[in-house]
Amino acid sequence: MKLSQLFTKTTKDVPADETARNAQLLIQAGFIHKEMAGVYAYLPLGKRVLDNIVQIIREEMDALEGQEISLTALQNKDVWETSGRWSDEAIDVWFRTKVAGGGELGLAPTHEEPLTNLMRRFIGSYKDLPAYPYQFQTKFRNELRAKSGLMRGREFLMKDLYSFSLGEPEHEVFYEKAAKAYQKVFDRLGIGESTYKTFASGGSFSKYSHEYQTISPVGEDTIYVHQAKRIAINKEVYNDEVLAELGLNKDELVEKTAVEVGNIFTLGTKYSEALGLTFSAEDGSVRPVFMGSYGIGPSRLMGLIAEHFADDKGLVWPENIAPAKVYIAQLGTNSVVLEQATELYNRLTATGVEVLYDDRDLRPGEKFADADLMGIPYRVIVSDKTQAAGNYEIKARQAEVAEHVSYEQLLRMLGMST
Amino acid sequence: MKLSQLFTKTTKDVPADETARNAQLLIQAGFIHKEMAGVYAYLPLGKRVLDNIVQIIREEMDALEGQEISLTALQNKDVWETSGRWSDEAIDVWFRTKVAGGGELGLAPTHEEPLTNLMRRFIGSYKDLPAYPYQFQTKFRNELRAKSGLMRGREFLMKDLYSFSLGEPEHEVFYEKAAKAYQKVFDRLGIGESTYKTFASGGSFSKYSHEYQTISPVGEDTIYVHQAKRIAINKEVYNDEVLAELGLNKDELVEKTAVEVGNIFTLGTKYSEALGLTFSAEDGSVRPVFMGSYGIGPSRLMGLIAEHFADDKGLVWPENIAPAKVYIAQLGTNSVVLEQATELYNRLTATGVEVLYDDRDLRPGEKFADADLMGIPYRVIVSDKTQAAGNYEIKARQAEVAEHVSYEQLLRMLGMST
Numbered sequence: 001m002k003l004s005q006l007f008t009k010t011t012k013d014v015p016a017d018e019t020a021r022n023a024q025l026l027i028q029a030g031f032i033h034k035e036m037a038g039v040y041a042y043l044p045l046g047k048r049v050l051d052n053i054v055q056i057i058r059e060e061m062d063a064l065e066g067q068e069i070s071l072t073a074l075q076n077k078d079v080w081e082t083s084g085r086w087s088d089e090a091i092d093v094w095f096r097t098k099v100a101g102g103g104e105l106g107l108a109p110t111h112e113e114p115l116t117n118l119m120r121r122f123i124g125s126y127k128d129l130p131a132y133p134y135q136f137q138t139k140f141r142n143e144l145r146a147k148s149g150l151m152r153g154r155e156f157l158m159k160d161l162y163s164f165s166l167g168e169p170e171h172e173v174f175y176e177k178a179a180k181a182y183q184k185v186f187d188r189l190g191i192g193e194s195t196y197k198t199f200a201s202g203g204s205f206s207k208y209s210h211e212y213q214t215i216s217p218v219g220e221d222t223i224y225v226h227q228a229k230r231i232a233i234n235k236e237v238y239n240d241e242v243l244a245e246l247g248l249n250k251d252e253l254v255e256k257t258a259v260e261v262g263n264i265f266t267l268g269t270k271y272s273e274a275l276g277l278t279f280s281a282e283d284g285s286v287r288p289v290f291m292g293s294y295g296i297g298p299s300r301l302m303g304l305i306a307e308h309f310a311d312d313k314g315l316v317w318p319e320n321i322a323p324a325k326v327y328i329a330q331l332g333t334n335s336v337v338l339e340q341a342t343e344l345y346n347r348l349t350a351t352g353v354e355v356l357y358d359d360r361d362l363r364p365g366e367k368f369a370d371a372d373l374m375g376i377p378y379r380v381i382v383s384d385k386t387q388a389a390g391n392y393e394i395k396a397r398q399a400e401v402a403e404h405v406s407y408e409q410l411l412r413m414l415g416m417s418t
Numbered sequence: 419m420k421l422s423q424l425f426t427k428t429t430k431d432v433p434a435d436e437t438a439r440n441a442q443l444l445i446q447a448g449f450i451h452k453e454m455a456g457v458y459a460y461l462p463l464g465k466r467v468l469d470n471i472v473q474i475i476r477e478e479m480d481a482l483e484g485q486e487i488s489l490t491a492l493q494n495k496d497v498w499e500t501s502g503r504w505s506d507e508a509i510d511v512w513f514r515t516k517v518a519g520g521g522e523l524g525l526a527p528t529h530e531e532p533l534t535n536l537m538r539r540f541i542g543s544y545k546d547l548p549a550y551p552y553q554f555q556t557k558f559r560n561e562l563r564a565k566s567g568l569m570r571g572r573e574f575l576m577k578d579l580y581s582f583s584l585g586e587p588e589h590e591v592f593y594e595k596a597a598k599a600y601q602k603v604f605d606r607l608g609i610g611e612s613t614y615k616t617f618a619s620g621g622s623f624s625k626y627s628h629e630y631q632t633i634s635p636v637g638e639d640t641i642y643v644h645q646a647k648r649i650a651i652n653k654e655v656y657n658d659e660v661l662a663e664l665g666l667n668k669d670e671l672v673e674k675t676a677v678e679v680g681n682i683f684t685l686g687t688k689y690s691e692a693l694g695l696t697f698s699a700e701d702g703s704v705r706p707v708f709m710g711s712y713g714i715g716p717s718r719l720m721g722l723i724a725e726h727f728a729d730d731k732g733l734v735w736p737e738n739i740a741p742a743k744v745y746i747a748q749l750g751t752n753s754v755v756l757e758q759a760t761e762l763y764n765r766l767t768a769t770g771v772e773v774l775y776d777d778r779d780l781r782p783g784e785k786f787a788d789a790d791l792m793g794i795p796y797r798v799i800v801s802d803k804t805q806a807a808g809n810y811e812i813k814a815r816q817a818e819v820a821e822h823v824s825y826e827q828l829l830r831m832l833g834m835s836t
Contacts, residue, residue: 007485007549007582009540033536035490036523041536042488044551050488067425070460070468072453073491073556074573097513097525099572100560105454107515107525118451118459122427131425133462138491138556144518154517155492164425 001044001324002345003358003370006030008043010370021218022303023149025315029373031323038146038154045374046302048323048354050157053298053305054136056188056320057159060181064174066134066161071114073138075106079113083274093141107140112293115162116271123289125280126166130174134161136298148218150303151259157299163292166281168205168268171290175264178294182212182262189301190318191308195261196232198223199246205268208237212296213258214304221260224253232258259304267291315375316397324354326414327376329367331383341382344392344410351416372397378414419462419742420763421776421788424448426461428788439636440721441567443733447791449741456564456572463792464720466741466772468575471716471723472554474606474738475577478599482592484552484579489532491556493524497531501692511559525558530711533580534689541707543698544584548592552579554716566636568721569677575717581710584699586623586686589708593682596712600630600680607719608736609726613679614650616641617664623686626655630714631676632722639678642671650676677722685709733793734815742772744832745794747785749801759800762810762828769834790815796832 008030018024018034026032031046042050058068074097080086086106088094095107108114115133122128139158146154161178165171179197186195191214198211213223213232222235226248233242233253243250269288272278277289309316319325326348330341345357356376358367364383371379381393381402392410395402405413426448436442436452444450449464460468476486492515498504504524506512513525526532533551540546557576564572579596583589597615604613609632616629631641631650640653644666651660651671661668687706690696695707727734737743744766748759763775774794776785782801789797799811799820810828813820823831 005483007537007540007546007551009546030540033539035492035532036494039490039492041490041532044485044487047486047488065423067462068465069462070465072457072459072573074453074457074558076454093518095515095517095523097515097560099513100511100562105513114453114459119425121451122425122448128425128427133425140492142515142518155490 001356003356004360006044006356008045010373018149019147020149020151020303020307021310022151022307025310025373026150026303026306029315029375032150036154038143038152040150040153040299045323049317049321050298050302052321052323053189053301054157054159057185057296057298058136060185060188061134061159061161064132064161064177064181066132069133069135071108071111071118071135071137073108073140075108075114077104077106079117079275080106083113083271085113093143095140095142108137109139109141111135111137111160112162112267112271113275116275116277116291119164119289120275120277123164123277123279126282129164129166129279129289130170131164132161132174134159134294148220148303150299150306151218152220153299156297159296159298161294163294164277165290165292166279167287167290171266171292175266175292178264178292179210182264182294182296185296186212186214186261188320189305190320191261191305194308196223196225196230196258198232198234198258199237199242200234200263201237202266203268204270206266209263209265211260212262214261214308215256216259216304216308217257218307219257219259221258223256223258225256226252227254228252232256259300261301261304262294262296264294265292267293309375311398313369314373317375317377319377322354322375322377324356324376325378326353326355327371327374327379328355328357329364329371329379329381330357330359331364331367331381333361334384334387337382337384337387340387344380344382347411348414348416353414353416380410419774421774422778424462424774426463428791436567437565438567438569438721438725439728440569440725443728443791444568444721444724447733447793449733450568454572456561456570458568458571458717463741467735467739468716468720470739470741471607471719472575472577475603475714475716476554478603478606479552479577479579482550482579482595482599484550487551487553489526489529489536489553489555491526491558493526493532495522495524497535497693498524501531501689503531511561513558513560526555527557527559529553529555529578530580530685530689531693534693534695534709537582537707538693538695541582541695541697544700547582547584547697547707548588549582550579550592552577552712566638566721568717568724569636570638571717574715577714577716579712581712582695583708583710584697585705585708589684589710593684593710596682596710597628600682600712600714603714604630604632604679606738607723608738609679609723612726614641614643614648614676616650616652616676617655617660618652618681619655620684621686622688624684627681627683629678630680632679632726633674634677634722634726635675636725637675637677639676641674641676643674644671646670650674677718679719679722680712680714682712683710685711727793729816731787732791735793735795737795740772740793740795742774742794743796744771744773745789745792745797746773746775747782747789747797747799748775748777749782749785749799751779752802752805755800755802755805758805762798762800765829766832766834771832771834798828
């Protein structure tokens with residue numbers, strides 16, 4: 001995309017009403033817009049980042065044989081009353097609304113109930129199991145405070161997969177596969193090293209659930225990390241009994257603050273019993289379906305990754321989720337420079353490389369500042385000077401110095417065959 | 419996808435609580451699930467159809483130099499009060515909700531206000547214009563009645579593009595380009611022939627707006643069609659004065675019922691004046707931005723297309739939005755048949771052809787009924803009989819008879835080079 005055509009602009013002004021660094025930077029870079037606390041719109045470059053994160057998660061869910069669906073925001077009160085979660089005591093973040101003609105609806109804070117209810121249409125026999133529907137869907141949570149930017153929203157995007165299994169043994173096998181898929185997602189997003197599978201409190205059917213916690217100074221959670229074993233324990237279950245059970249020694253654990261970026265949870269038959277989701281087993285008995293839930297928040301991840309990699313110049317995106325791989329800064333407007341920059345832009349985009357081409361009439365310093373603030377992995381300069389020297393200048397976002405290279409070298413450095 | 423793995427199932431039972439044919443068929447085929455009147459979840463095959471429709475629209479919006487964004491569902495009351503549209507008198511389909519800690523929010527029934535307000539960040543000078551942001555976003559409308567299936571929802575997907583121009587002349591040029599893009603969308607969706615650009619009532623800035631109306635016996639609108647000129651007039655502006663102005667003769671027009679599938683509207687400076695979206699013109703004067711809006715409802719289109727092409731056997735999808743192109747019905751389970759069917763499935767999917775492979779243990783009639791109900795463009799039979807004869811049986815969804823063809827012919831008929 002040519003920046004002369006992009007309708008957003010960057011700003012040096014730090015938004016006065018934002019305390020979260022991720023939101024400050026994403027707003028300054030023109031990636032998002034704050035509608036109100038905890039409610040953000042995604043602008044073209046922000047939407048690309050979010051879409052890239054979604055696509056990575058989608059690929060890993062498809063690899064688990066997940067089947068993508070899309071449930072609704074508006075929720076039927078009756079279904080949630082059946083499970084006992086309509087009340088404020090059960091879920092304290094409901095948004096509720098009145099429907100024309102009478103009655104009340106909720107805005108989905110999560111989707112266990114509607115999906116369990118829906119699956120009654122399709123699950124009747126052991127032959128119908130297992131099933132792994134998932135979705136990317138907006139969740140609404142009426143948070144009293146929302147001051148962590150994209151990391152805690154009142155309206156935010158969630159990937160939630162649910163497993164429906166014959167029983168606990170089949171569930172356990174899938175649960176472990178899902179755990180591996182989650183680690184792969186975080187690896188691909190560039191935060192695998194900083195993310196720990198963390199033991200957290202479970203429910204009636206499992207002593208523990210597992211959270212994926214990414215170390216971050218702005219995290220709201222406290223975890224105890226075992227670096228070598230790549231696991232951690234959430235403070236909520238950090239006690240001698242649990243340590244003994246997990247065979248961990250207090251001395252080997254380090255206290256950290258972290259952000260929960262995903263969680264996997266054994267639901268057991270809690271919802272299937274409440275809502276009557278049963279199946280006829282091979283032996284003729286009728287049993288409740290055994291369930292699990294698997295959540296990742298793409299918008300929270302975007303906020304976390306923004307915050308995690310940022311430096312004093314701005315955002316720093318990992319290459320596979322960046323809104324573009326290359327930022328071409330065209331300096332000067334003589335016809336040969338223009339021609340070279342255009343040719344490079346066309347060449348890269350023709351082979352599917354995403355490029356932001358800064359063709360605007362701005363000073364070099366302004367272009368460099370934007371390239372840095374936006375966090376584009378590679379900045380390429382095409383200028384009177386490079387043209388005269390017969391080369392191109394390339395600099396990785398976090399490199400100290402730039403390199404001057406030939407056209408062929410440039411293409412190779414950007415991963416293209418020449 | 420193998421049907422033995424797909425978690426949805428078809429049913430012969432017509433849903434008792436649905437009067438709309440589109441919803442009946444889509445529910446029976448397992449494409450959607452009704453949460454409540456006017457609120458539907460999309461299941462794997464339905465989601466594919468919706469995604470295919472979205473992608474066609476996206477390509478045409480990108481060709482118009484639209485830039486994709488994503489605004490929010492939760493709406494700030496203050497912004498809508500500024501434009502005078504918070505009240506029930508202005509918009510009678512608001513869903514409203516209370517926010518924790520006090521205050522009231524709305525669920526977006528449309529997005530002129532938040533976008534106009536947002537664009538104040540980016541538009542200050544004539545150099546910042548034009549701009550064409552667009553989105554695919556859920557709209558919420560608190561309809562008293564919602565009984566047309568996907569064609570009138572309380573929660574539904576909308577593509578809305580907004581144009582921000584220097585003034586009316588620049589706007590007019592884009593408006594005509596958008597009109598052409600819209601026609602292209604409907605052509606690609608297979609309903610171009612039945613869809614008419616229809617003169618409807620305008621606003622303060624333009625005598626007319628334009629709707630795209632598709633002829634349908636279940637339409638809620640009445641239009642007067644000029645077949646040869648490929649235009650129509652909505653009943654609301656059908657009078658002698660308008661006829662004279664458009665140079666049309668009553669005798670040449672035919673009354674039809676139709677469904678509105680899109681509309682384009684000159685907003686002028688209504689919202690930019692109300693919300694203070696101005697720019698400095700080249701001559702130094704400060705002017706309100708001139709706006710237009712361009713809507714298409716992908717979920718309504720899905721309902722309309724389902725209803726439009728359906729026959730007594732079920733759905734009939736145009737090839738480019740079908741959830742799969744080919745339905746392989748494997749009949750019999752001897753090892754050669756299994757091998758042939760699997761080979762064909764792998765061959766087609768490897769080259770990007772979407773296939774539903776019916777590997778279930780069902781009677782032939784049940785498989786044929788499902789292939790028809792789901793509306794898959796081509797049904798291919800691999801059976802003991804075809805295997806013995808050394809051929810394959812292929813039938814287009816609406817063809818009277820099947821053909822027996824060689825493997826090479828089959829691949830050619832499915833658009834593959836051999």
